[in-house]
Amino acid sequence: MKNIYLIILTLLSLNIYSQNKIDVEETNANFDNGKHNALKVVIYEAKQKDVEKAWKSLMKNYNAKVNVKKTIFADNATIKDMSENTIDIYATTDKTKDGDIILYVAFDLGGAYLNSSEHPDKFKEAKKIIHKFAVETTKDALKDKIKDAEKLLGQKQKDQKNLEKENKNLKDDIENYNKKIEKAKQDIKENEKKQADKKKEIEQQQAVVNALNKKEKAVK
Secondary structure, three states, rough: HHHHHHHHHHHHHHHHHHHOOEEEEEEEEEOOEEEEEEEEEEHHHHHHHHHHHHHHHHHHHOEEEEEEEEEEEEEOOOOOOOOOOOEEEEEEEEEOOOEEEEEEEEEEOOEEEEEOHHHHHHHHHHHHHHHHOOOOOOOHHHHHHHHHHHHHHHHHHHHHHHHHHHHHHHHHHHHHHHHHHHHHHHHHHHHHHHHHHHHHHHHHHHHHHHHHHHHHHHOO
């Protein structure tokens, strides 16, 4: 049974890591200005708005003028490692059935869209840029989730300490109650002994009273 659990945990771990492997693929995608050859990457753990915000920021780092409709259009981006000329870059996002974010990016080199067969060197550089972006964006999203998870963990640890403190207080109460009970039992015994002694004193005193009454009646 223990081995089965280990196998299940291993498979789950492998599944998690395989899901988070960043792969950039060549494809065709629809943009505001039509369907073009593009690069596709899946970004994990992140929200769609955060991916789009990060992409716009990256485009601005390339000195592009960014315009957003359905497509994020970066006009005249300067990427020296790809081209001496400016590049128009189109990007759009979608969601997978698991809720991960798909980023599609098309590079207009000026008369032709980037593709691996006609522009192998430029394609390699574009793939590197998109891969780096996807890795960093996924890690940033995970860092935020780790921060939230650690915050929740801290709260749960605090709750645990409070419960342990409450448990100790309850046990201390029981100990104190037990001591009071033992003292009460001892007090009851002493009280009962005092009652018995007092009854004897009452009986003796009653005898004195009776004797005096009898003596008083005998006086004529």
